[in-house]
Amino acid sequence: MRAALSVLLVLALLLATAPVGAETFGVKKKRPRLSEFGNVTLDNQSTANNQAPVVFPHWFHRSRYTCRVCHVDLGFAMRAGATGITEADIRAGFYCGACHNGRTAFAPVGTDPDGNEVKTCDPCHSVGRQVNFKHDFRAFRRSMPPERFGNGIDWIEAEEEGKVKLADYVEGFSVRHAELKTPKDLELAGKEAKMPDIIFSHRKHAIWNGCESCHPDIFPVRTGSVPYSMQEIFDGRWCGVCHDKVAFPNIDCQRCHSKPVY
Amino acid sequence: MKTPTLPVLISLVLTLTTPAWAAPQKPPAELQQLLADCSAAASLPAEQLPQLAERLQVWQQKLEQEAGPAAKLWRFRLNQCRGFVDYRLKTEQPKSKQ
Structure with a gap:
């Protein structure tokens, strides 16, 4: 009985003093999956137009381009939604449309070999949808130098080893200097x-x-x-x-x- | 009834040859030069910065009322460049002047 009381007392003391020394700041957040780290959800007008919001996968784009190309030359603000991109902008060849034009990358609307219009909405408007992406994150990651956090990729080493070659120029937008x-x-x-x-x-x-x-x-x-x-x-x-x-x-x-x- | 063959043909040819995905309109030469100077703003000698800031202001005012994606993009880039030029002017002043 005495032993049980002692254990209870020790437990009560431990619980009462737990916050002391465990003081920290911030709120512990759930870490995203490696494949989802850096993803940005954009919903300027998608939901309003009965479209699924856009998920922008940073990992894929950063494996091909410097941050500067998009955040300076193409005019993407650093805060999601701050640029106010519209589909008309993209169709006019700006923002995503600078590359997603059917030449550099898939266009949102294209034509099949028979000349029929083909819409490719899902790879971008993918929130809540089961999409089979052309580029597989896991396969890509396996070929990259590992890192503990983020995407699980050491991007600096990847560039130093020549495993990624980052373009710093987009025709029509960038300036050679x-x-x-x-x-x-x-x-x-x-x-x-x-x-x-x-x-x-x-x-x-x-x-x-x-x-x-x-x-x-x-x-x-x-x-x-x-x-x-x-x-x-x-x-x-x-x-x-x-x-x-x-x-x-x-x-x-x-x-x-x-x-x-x- | 007379069939308007020629206008129909012209419309058809125009429709078929115009790409569905427009190529963006290039900025005027003067603006292109300004953007080029902005790209090199980090290496520009400090004494040339006020002149660049003045040219930026002129174009910022010109684009203020313009609508459309091109103007939106050029405004963004000029504002960003202007911010950086002002930053350099401010931070590269001798401490006594700040």
């Missing part, structure tokens, strides 16, 4: 005790994203002039605009806090 002066990588002091400092690959970010994707909308400040916290990043500000949504997630600490400590 001399190679840009690439910025130097930065060392940023971490604020968390016992966390290594950050090595920010400014060069890689500039090549993939272009300068204007981040400055001034995401980073309107001179390096180090405004301290920002991990809480803000987890809440989707600063680095969190891309990291956790499309780029590797913020729980992969050592990807950024990477300065050797000895």
Whole structure:
């Protein structure tokens, strides 16, 4: 009896003191599947027009193009729905229609060999639909260098190994220019005790994203002039605009806090 | 009843030869040059930035009232470029001036 009472007492004490030391910030979110990491659902007008909303698979597009091509040259805003794309825009050859034109990629409306009109709506308007996609994520991932989080693909290594070749030009939209002066990588002091400092690959970010994707909308400040916290990043500000949504997630600490400590 | 053969034929030829998927209209040469300069804005010497900002403002005003996807896209790109040029002008000033 006494033993049982002691166990109960210890349990009660454990439960009462559990929040102490377990203090953390943010809300634990369910992680998406590897194949769905980076997917963006777009529903500007689809539901209103009795169409399934669009799922944009970032993984496939980023395996072929730099972020810059779409988010600068083609005019896609960084926030889902902010661009206000309409089907008329796409049919006029803009936005998705810059590539989905029947030449570079499938067009939403095409013709079969007999000249009949064929609509290809499902690969894009795929929310709630069983679609057999032409490009299989699992097969693609197996050929790529692995990573723990995100899509489960180390995209930087994939590019370095030549397994993905990212185009930075779309005919009719991009402008050929001399190679840009690439910025130097930065060392940023971490604020968390016992966390290594950050090595920010400014060069890689500039090549993939272009300068204007981040400055001034995401980073309107001179390096180090405004301290920002991990809480803000987890809440989707600063680095969190891309990291956790499309780029590797913020729980992969050592990807950024990477300065050797000895 | 007279059959309007020629107009029908012309319409048919036009219908068959016009692609269902339009190719986007290219921007005017001056705007193309401006977009090219924007692409190189990161490497542009600081003293050339105010002039680029002025040219951007002129085109931003020109496109303000224009409708259609082309104008929407060019406005987006010019605004983005203008933001970056202003950012460079602001951050590359000596600290004492800020």
